[in-house]
């Protein structure tokens with residue numbers, strides 16, 4: 001037997017990411033590879049940076065795509081800002097805050113944890129207490145859109161608290177960028193990272209990051225070298241920097257950057273605020289359908305992410321069997337619960353190109369079909385109509 005070309009099945013991706021990639025983006029990715037120092041490529045790099053500033057709502061000069069997925073963006077922010085012996089306050093209300101803690105420890109710094117119940121937003125009072133108790137903390141880190149639960153924290157308030165205590169604000173926006181309100185300059189975010197595969201309708205593998213001038217000053221005046229050579233922004237800026245000579249640091253993922261460029265062009269065409277509104281309106285339609293079926297949301301309405309819907313599983317239903325039937329019979333992927341929510345919820349993503357009407361109807365009708373066949377205690381025949389009437 002010989003191995004032949006890989007042809008993946010065509011799926012509808014409604015999990016926690018990756019989400020559906022727009023055909024314009026995969027089309028861009030298939031264009032001819034050119035050198036990463038080719039003047040034509042360098043011109044495109046400038047446009048990518050400019051469009052990332054638009055998406056982040058920032059004037060930050062140091063706004064670049066890191067050549068690796070969201071986790072590398074996380075490492076880029078922590079590794080560059082922290083030095084051995086520093087202290088960092090980390091708010092945890094889900095899986096990704098736990099990874100932030102790991103990052104702080106691996107920098108040789110001390111994490112001060114602010115623990116919040118999963119499914120709830122970060123409590124500003126608890127964050128403020130930690131800031132007061134640790135006036136020597138260098139930064140306050142939190143996840144804006146906790147993909148493991150579907151909760152949105154108030155980044156505006158948390159950043160203001162950090163600044164009131166003369167501390168940098170570091171924000172995970174992997175799931176918020178392009179999907180819901182995010183204002184880097186207005187909120188005073190000092191370091192932020194995201195990913196291409198969630199609300200940007202793009203392929204996985206790139207992590208947009210941005211640093212404020214205040215953060216850049218911290219990075220350029222470090223006493224020690226950044227422990228990661230690859231993620232050291234002092235070196236990366238020789239290639240991506242505003243007045244850089246475009247010196248070789250690493251080979252940029254040329255075709256993946258074509259993809260990001262195209263997805264950002266599409267975001268500009270749609271308009272950032274319109275993209276936020278689309279995610280919200282589609283959430284309302286999905287919610288109406290799921291609730292009509294009898295499922296309920298685990299996050300309070302006020303703190304719910306439109307792009308990540310965590311819902312309860314009907315009693316007595318094998319949740320993994322439901323997901324595998326959706327995948328095998330309907331080519332539909334939805335997400336399982338993570339960490340303390342494993343086995344307790346499904347996570348239904350409406351991110352980027354996945355956030356559209358046809359996906360909502362596919363999800364509601366196939367979920368209803370599978371659940372009713374498995375004998376679940378749900379209301380049948382109401383979900384599609386409820387979604388339809390909630391649709392804008």
Ligand SMILES: *Cc1c(COP(=O)(O)O)cnc(C)c1O
Nearest residue numbers: 069070071096145147174175195
């Ligand atoms: C997906 C995700 C990450 C990790 O991104 P990868 O691209 O998988 O490395 C980090 N934080 C949050 C909130 C995420 O949703």
